[in-house]
Amino acid sequence: MSRYSASDIEGKWQAAWDKAGVFTAKRDETKPKYYVLEMFPYPSGRIHMGHVRNYTMGDVVARYKMSTGHNVLHPMGWDAFGMPAENAAMASGGHPKEWTYNNIDVMKGQLKPLGLSFDWSREFATCDPEYYGQQQSLFLDFLDAGLVYRKNAVVNWDPVDMTVLANEQVENGRGWRSGAIVERKELTQWFFKISDHADELLDAIDGLDNWPAKVKLMQSNWIGKSRGLEFSFDVIDAPEGFDQVTVYTTRPDTLMGASFVGISADHPLARHLETQNADIAAFNKECRQMSTSEADMEKAEKKGFHTGLRVRHPLDPNWELPVWIANFILMDYGTGAVFACPAHDQRDLDFARKYDLPVRDTFFALDNDTPVDHVAFVPPKTEKVRWVNHFAGLDVATGEDAINATVDFAEKAGWGTGVTKFRLRDWGLSRQRYWGCPIPVVHCDDCGVVPEKKENLPIQLPDDVSFDKPGNPLDRHPTWRDCSCPSCGKPAQRETDTMDTFVDSSWYYARFTSPNSGTPTDLDDVKYWMNVDQYIGGIEHAILHLLYSRFFARAMQITGHLPQTAVEPFNALFTQGMVTHAIYKRENQDGRPTYFYPEQVELRDGKAFLIADGAEVDIVPSAKMSKSKNNVVDPVAIIDAFGADTARWFVLSDSPPERDVEWTASGAEAAGKHLARVYRIAAEIAYENLAANDQDQALLKDMHKAIHDVTQGVESFGFNASIAKLYGFTNTLAKSKAGSEAKRMAARTLAQLMSPMTPHLSEEIWALLGGDGLVIQSPWPVADPAMLIDDEVTMPIQVNGKRRAEITVSKDLPSSEIEKIALAQDGVVRAMDGATPKKVIVVPGRIINVVV
């Protein structure tokens, strides 16, 4: 009997699957289709544990669905545009294209040995001209349908490198290369009109039954529908054209607590004032010297500048409020102006205290005049509150009524309007970078912005570009921009901006259904395959990627690229947790950190020491694995040492799939040992002589329980639970009596139940035990419900909630009998200490609780 050797069997079975063509998806109207998709990877260079975890989970689902009679589509491709390729080109002088395709080769070579059930015939990379050409075609259709438009928007601008920076390239307000203080700069950019669909995208969340609740909540919050009041303050001694300042508030009930009006530094009034007043100009400039990241803005010190202007309170013409420019007010949300109520908003309160502005109480206790001192006090929807308003005096109402009453009053009096607003902003897709999909439009002196003709697509990226200086090389390419106007034919210039890489990943799922189609999608194919039945990916994509994809599905439906039935792209979503690892770092003298790889570090007594110099380094526990932090772990070593099945089994074991998992090196070896044990047990069974017709009932019962539990685990993404049951079933099998037909059948069933997780080993032992054909093509075993019921149940007995004894009784025994037996138990009698029970709770089959 030979030892288990992964390297001997894994290649063999992968070849067998290829030969049988089991993973090549073809339309087949006679079978139910099942489309399982994992978020495709960015080709960063090497696969990491997160990829292995993600694709193994998808593979389990895909293989399980194949076994249950589905026609499965399980494709794989590459999200291949993006900044790292340009960064690499700048750092080491290569070309982004070469870097990207090399990485794809390497990573595909690393993925292949895992034996994943991908239909590789559908593979594409988003940087393939065939793909981004179709994306340009989609863009033109969206443009035609009014789903895209141009407007000004701010970007992070590095004044030294003269280039646009991504938020991640801004470090403490400075450009990552030049170290220059970053400025905000306005550029004309392209936008998708996602906000037109805000309400619908929000409403449709309710129908996403198989999405995680937290993702739905995050999306809802992100879309951020709010009801509020929009109204204007009259400006006293207003500058020409600025008679009023319009504000939006979701808390009109706090209007009597107003203490000042705040406007954004980008507000038209602020922009006007800075032309009149150098101090205001300086303050606004300071406000604009801030990253565009919302987190940075919110964390920055709250600062303001009194404009000297005053406005009249709408409820009291004699009440004047000062107008301040404040650095925390976003021009992009609402009207770019707010009224501040420091009594009920922490940020307003901080601001008021800093600049010595009044704090006016608006809410009071029901029975006395004590103000509600809670700064973030939101009146409860259903309970009544006492609050100050100027149209009805001190009044009592529920919070909701208070808000509605103010809106009603404002509308009737004619100084305000109840409006619905969304936090969701339109999606800016323009990027001033080379390695992305060119936006297929032309700028003509006579005709303005003109869409490129479809027959000229794809507009391909030029290969002869240099990355020796920062900025977009398309801008400085000698000839690429030159073209003729698609409308008038005169010499014109191409747009040099490329598309946000989120565009690429917003429709790839549809392209996988017909990757070679001459149009973005083939209608027959999308009708058959869409929607994605199960989408699996990282929780870090919970908002942007998923929301953009949902928008794209709608836009593609409007433009006829998806059928009416495919409004939502993903029927079910599973968000896996991240693979995390400690970060080892050391602060340099200039304050910037240096990161070290795990293998450069030695761990002693919970501290980390750099092997090179023996000195201690800082440990940041449990952070997302990230290339830039050097805390990635390479799974290839594990695959090489133990085989694919071990790596797969290992990443599925122990941790619940949705939870983050801290990577530790131990454990892979144990997984390998277990698989070797399974092989050994199966091989022993295969060579046993069969005794006559021996039915091992206990073994069969456990087999049916295993079928039930493993199936349930796989169906509900409880892979760790499935594996725990498989361990238990393996132990039962190992200890069961040799030579029974039942044992052989149980071993074959074990092979089937393990096959989604360890497909190679399963094929091997399936064949060893005389299974028919390939295990991947065998129908999934079905549990016999009769075998799942135990005749006897063990029930704990509690006295006042503390466990004192347990009894084993027939499952059909009436509660009154159970109660009698329970009360007679030694432990129960002792705990009751002579008292008579007040109450005895018997939960049949579960527990008995005696209350004394």
Added chain:
RNA sequence: GCCCUCGUGGUGGAAUGGUAGACACAAGAGACUUAAAAUCUCUCGGCUGUAAGGCCGUGCCGGUUCGAGUCCGGCCGAGGGCACCA
């Protein structure tokens, strides 16, 4: 700062409101072996007790309940997202 999530033995984790710690890892003891590896068996939350048993225990404080790891409120800590990282 805002939105979201998580917190259980030495470790990963299990537990439809019903026996907390399943299943594993690590550790310890033993069997086999000349020896080692491999394999197999046993022990394994803390305190206490010869034992039977008892007390404590799911980040902290409080609440609901016959019964709370689970539900509710408030804290503390860690992680993810915050629109140009993918």
